[in-house]
Amino acid sequence: MLPEHAWARGIxxxxxxxxxxxxxxxxxxxALADSAGGLRLGLGVSAGVLLLGAVLALGQPSKE
Incomplete structure (x- = not known):
């Protein structure tokens, strides 16, 4: 959604x-997997961060 002159900086x-x-x-x-939470905690936080990124991406305005 950046103007053309700002594409390089955006990339x-x-x-x-x-x-x-x-x-x-x-x-x-x-580090989280090595803590008391074990592998489940580390992978759970990773999945949560991925989900947060997907939600943020859905909030981007369309170019239309």
């Missing part, structure tokens, strides 16, 4: 955010 921002998620996601999931 950079989303690439950085994606990379940070790729690095921190497994670390946090592993």
């Amino acid at each position: 950079v921002a989303f690439t950085v955010i994606f990379a940070l998620g790729q690095v921190t996601g497994p670390l946090l999931t592993g």
Whole structure:
């Protein structure tokens, strides 16, 4: 939904955010899985974050 002149900055921002998620996601999931909650807690939080992202994506305005 960015104007054309801002596409490059938007791509950079989303690439950085994606990379940070790729690095921190497994670390946090592993840390939670190693805690008292076990693997179920780590995977549950991962699923919750994924669901939150899907809900946020649904809230994006359409281009039409």
